Amino acid sequence: MALKVVEETDTLTHIALTGQLTVMGVERVTGALHEHVIGRGVNTIIDMTNVSFIASSGINLLLDCRKQLLRSGAKIVLLGLRPDVEHTLRTARMDKLFDMVPTLEEAKGALACL
Numbered sequence: 001m002a003l004k005v006v007e008e009t010d011t012l013t014h015i016a017l018t019g020q021l022t023v024m025g026v027e028r029v030t031g032a033l034h035e036h037v038i039g040r041g042v043n044t045i046i047d048m049t050n051v052s053f054i055a056s057s058g059i060n061l062l063l064d065c066r067k068q069l070l071r072s073g074a075k076i077v078l079l080g081l082r083p084d085v086e087h088t089l090r091t092a093r094m095d096k097l098f099d100m101v102p103t104l105e106e107a108k109g110a111l112a113c114l
Contacts, residue, residue, distance in 0.1 A: 001025030003032040006047065012111070013040050016047035021058025030061065037065050041072035043111040045104070049080035054088050066097060075099075077107045 001019035008014075013036055019025050037044050044065070051058075066076050077099045081089065086100060094100075099110040 001028045003029045003036070005036055006045075008036065008040070010042070012043050012045070012108075013037055014045040014047065016050065018050040020053040020055075021051055021061065022053065022055045023057045026057045026061050033061065033065060037076075038068040041069060041074055043074045044069060044076045045079050045107045045111070046076060047079045047104075048085060049082070051085055052082065054085050059089070059092055059094060062094070062098070075111060077101060077110045079104060079107045 001017065001021060001024070004016045004018070006014040006016050015033075015036055017029065019028075037046075046062070046065075062076070062078075069076060078089070079101055080103075081100055089095060089098070089100065099107075101107050101110060
């Protein structure tokens with residue numbers, strides 16, 4: 001699991017995750033997520049195009065990020081989910097908590113609505 005910062009502005013954080021969000025994957029990216037997402041407290045796009053699997057620990061990590069960002073009035077949008085990852089998140093009813101969109105344009109549009 002790896003995390004890459006795509007863009008950081010005063011009002012937006014855009015990161016990309018690569019790999020599997022398992023217990024080990026979560027351990028590898030938690031520090032960077034706290035630094036670049038929670039620590040900044042701005043609207044966030046998490047590009048999950050290259051996430052091939054998400055376990056409950058990965059879902060919990062996303063929920064923690066969402067909870068912390070809500071405290072600062074910010075929101076997370078999940079971008080580019082693979083069908084099996086999207087299915088897992090929808091089965092866990094995460095689509096009720098996160099906007100899940102296929103394109104960067106839609107992700108930025110969802111955040112502009114705030």
